Amino acid sequence: MESSHVSALQMKHAGIERRIAEEMSRPLPDQTTIQALKKRKLRIKEEIAHI
Incomplete structure (x- = not known):
């Protein structure tokens, strides 16, 4: 589940x-x-880092 979410991000x-x-x-x-x-790009990058 996590890896597909990271891929999407x-x-x-x-x-x-x-x-x-x-x-x-x-x-x-x-x-x-x-x-x-x-x-928006920065927010996505931060979300990826938190996963």
Whole structure:
């Protein structure tokens, strides 16, 4: 059970990382969006660390 939950969180983390990279590659990246995505990524990372 735990490993599948960790895998799901890692996939979410990777997806958010991709979205941040996409946003930053735009000519005018939206800093608000990037900050929100980074916060979500950090929360997921913390949740993975607690498991």
